[in-house]
Amino acid sequence: MSTASSSRAQVACSHCNLRELCLPVGLSAEDMARLDDAISERRPVLRGAAAFSAGDRFTALFAVRAGFFKTSITTAEGREQITGFQTTGELLGMDGIGTGAHSATASALEDSQICVIPFAELEDASRQSAELQRRVHRVMSREIVREQGVMLMLGGMRAEQRLAAFLLSLAKRLQARGFAPADMLLRMSREEIGNYLGMTIETVSRTFAKLRKDGVVAVDHREIRILRPDELQTLASGASC
Amino acid sequence: MSTASSSRAQVACSHCNLRELCLPVGLSAEDMARLDDAISERRPVLRGAAAFSAGDRFTALFAVRAGFFKTSITTAEGREQITGFQTTGELLGMDGIGTGAHSATASALEDSQICVIPFAELEDASRQSAELQRRVHRVMSREIVREQGVMLMLGGMRAEQRLAAFLLSLAKRLQARGFAPADMLLRMSREEIGNYLGMTIETVSRTFAKLRKDGVVAVDHREIRILRPDELQTLASGASC
DNA sequence: CGGGACATTGAGCGAAGTCAAAATTAGTGG
DNA sequence: CCACTAATTTTGACTTCGCTCAATGTCCCG
Numbered sequence: 001m002s003t004a005s006s007s008r009a010q011v012a013c014s015h016c017n018l019r020e021l022c023l024p025v026g027l028s029a030e031d032m033a034r035l036d037d038a039i040s041e042r043r044p045v046l047r048g049a050a051a052f053s054a055g056d057r058f059t060a061l062f063a064v065r066a067g068f069f070k071t072s073i074t075t076a077e078g079r080e081q082i083t084g085f086q087t088t089g090e091l092l093g094m095d096g097i098g099t100g101a102h103s104a105t106a107s108a109l110e111d112s113q114i115c116v117i118p119f120a121e122l123e124d125a126s127r128q129s130a131e132l133q134r135r136v137h138r139v140m141s142r143e144i145v146r147e148q149g150v151m152l153m154l155g156g157m158r159a160e161q162r163l164a165a166f167l168l169s170l171a172k173r174l175q176a177r178g179f180a181p182a183d184m185l186l187r188m189s190r191e192e193i194g195n196y197l198g199m200t201i202e203t204v205s206r207t208f209a210k211l212r213k214d215g216v217v218a219v220d221h222r223e224i225r226i227l228r229p230d231e232l233q234t235l236a237s238g239a240s241c
Numbered sequence: 242m243s244t245a246s247s248s249r250a251q252v253a254c255s256h257c258n259l260r261e262l263c264l265p266v267g268l269s270a271e272d273m274a275r276l277d278d279a280i281s282e283r284r285p286v287l288r289g290a291a292a293f294s295a296g297d298r299f300t301a302l303f304a305v306r307a308g309f310f311k312t313s314i315t316t317a318e319g320r321e322q323i324t325g326f327q328t329t330g331e332l333l334g335m336d337g338i339g340t341g342a343h344s345a346t347a348s349a350l351e352d353s354q355i356c357v358i359p360f361a362e363l364e365d366a367s368r369q370s371a372e373l374q375r376r377v378h379r380v381m382s383r384e385i386v387r388e389q390g391v392m393l394m395l396g397g398m399r400a401e402q403r404l405a406a407f408l409l410s411l412a413k414r415l416q417a418r419g420f421a422p423a424d425m426l427l428r429m430s431r432e433e434i435g436n437y438l439g440m441t442i443e444t445v446s447r448t449f450a451k452l453r454k455d456g457v458v459a460v461d462h463r464e465i466r467i468l469r470p471d472e473l474q475t476l477a478s479g480a481s482c
Numbered sequence: 483c484g485g486g487a488c489a490t491t492g493a494g495c496g497a498a499g500t501c502a503a504a505a506t507t508a509g510t511g512g
Numbered sequence: 513c514c515a516c517t518a519a520t521t522t523t524g525a526c527t528t529c530g531c532t533c534a535a536t537g538t539c540c541c542g
Contacts, residue, residue: 126374149314152322197396
C-alpha cells in the first residue's frame with residue numbers, strides 16, 4: 001500500500017526535525033527504524049480540542065509535534081486542576097498506562113499537531129532494543145520528577161515565587177527549543193496559569209503587575225519579556241530572607 | 242555458593258507473602274522466576290535512615306517489604322517538601338531513572354525492610370517478558386497519576402479538605418493490605434503531615450481538633466479512628482456547598 | 483524526675499481569596 | 513471596516529483562612 005507507506009514516510013522519526021528533542025534523541029539508526037515502525041500517524045488537534053480525554057481508553061502515547069497543550073484532571077465535583085503544559089517534543093498520555101484508561105485530559109491551547117505512538121507497538125519495539133526501552137523509562141521518570149517539582153511549588157511557595165518559578169520554567173523550555181529565553185508568548189490564559197499555580201486569576205494579575213512594577217519583567221498581555229532573569233531567579237528561590 | 246543461593250531463596254518474590262501486593266502481582270511462574278533472578282537483596286533500613294538520598298547514583302528500585310517511608314525533595318535553600326509516603330508493597334526510587342541520580346530522599350519512618358531491585362537486571366528481565374515489562378510501566382504510570390492527585394489537593398483544597406483526603410487515602414491503602422480501614426496508627430509526625438499537605442503544623446493540629454470536635458474522627462496522638470467515613474468523604478470532596 | 487521532642491491552643495496579622503466593577507481585547511457578523 | 517457583544521483582564525475594597533509568634537501542655541526516655 002503506497003498510501004500507508006507514504007504516510008509512514010511522512011511521519012518517520014528518523015527524518016523528523018524534532019528528533020533531537022523528542023523520544024528518539026540519540027537513538028541508533030536501527031533503533032530509530034524500530035521507532036519509525038511503531039509510530040503510525042500524525043494528527044492535527046485544533047485549539048480547544050482534546051488529544052485525549054479523561055476516561056478514554058488508553059492505546060497510545062502522543063508526542064507534541066507542534067503547538068501547545070494543557071493536561072488537566074477533574075474532580076467529581078467538576079473542579080479542574082491543570083497538571084502541566086506541554087509543547088514541542090514533549091510526550092502526553094502516560095497517565096493512561098497504569099489503568100488502561102486516561103485519568104487526564106489533554107487539550108490544545110493552540111492549533112497543534114501530535115504524533116500517535118501506539119503503546120503496544122512501543123512496548124514491542126522497546127523489548128527489541130535496550131536503548132529504546134531505557135528511553136521510555138527515562139521519559140516516564142522525568143515526568144515523575146517534573147510533577148515532584150510542581151508539588152514543591154504548590155506545597156510551600158508564595159504567589160510571587162510560584163509565578164517567578166513558572167516563568168523561568170517556561171523560559172528554560174523555550175531556550176531548549178532554540179528560542180530567545182527572555183521573550184515569550186504565553187499560550188495559556190491567566191485563569192489557566194492561576195489554576196496550575198494554585199492561585200486565583202486576580203492574584204495572578206496582581207502578581208504580574210508587581211513584577212512589572214519592580215522592573216523584573218515586561219508584561220504586554222500574553223507577551224512576556226524577562227528583563228532581569230537573575231532577579232526573577234532570586235524571587236523564585238524565596239527571596240523573603 | 243550456598244550462602245548466596247540461600248540469600249536468594251530468602252528473598253524470592255515467588256515465595257514472598259507480599260506477592261499479591263507488590264510488583265509480581267499475577268505474574269506467571271516463568272516471569273516470577275525472571276523477577277527472582279533480578280532481585281538480589283533484602284536490606285533493613287532503621288528508623289530515620291535513608292534507603293537512598295538525593296544525589297545518590299541510581300542503580301536500583303526498592304520495594305518496601307515492611308515498614309513505612311517518606312520521600313522528599315529539598316530546595317537549594319534547604320526547604321524540604323515531602324512528596325509521598327510509602328508502605329508495604331510500594332516501590333521507591335523511580336525518580337532516579339531519568340537522570341541516573343536520585344532527586345529525592347527516601348527515609349524510613351519506622352524500622353523497615355526493603356527489597357533491592359537492580360534496575361539494569363529489571364530492564365533485562367522485562368525485555369524477556371512482555372508481562373513483566375507491562376507491570377513496570379504500570380507501576381511508573383500509577384506513580385504519575387498518584388502525584389497528579391497530590392497536585393489536585395495542593396492546588397485547590399482547603400486545609401480541612403486536604404486532611405480529610407489524606408486520612409481517606411491512608412485508610413484505603415491500609416484496607417488494601419487487610420487492615421481495618423477505620424483504625425490507624427499514623428507513622429508520620431504532625432510536621433510531616435503538614436509539610437506533605439502544604440500547611441503548617443499548627444493548622445494540622447487545629448484541623449484534627451475540628452474533625453474530632455465534629456465527631457468525624459477520634460484522635461489520640463497518632464492513633465486515628467475514622468468514626469464517620471462518609472462524612473469524612475464529604476469533607477474531602479469539598480463540602481462548602 | 484527532669485529534659486527534650488512533639489503537640490495543642492491562643493492571639494494577632496497578613497497574604498491571598500471573594501465580590502464587584504471597570505477596562506481592555508478578541509471575536510463575529512453585518 | 514466597523515460596530516457590537518462576549519470574553520478576558522485589571523483594579524479596588526473587603527474578608528477570611530491559614531500563617532506567625534508565643535505560651536502551655538504532654539509524652540517519651542534516659
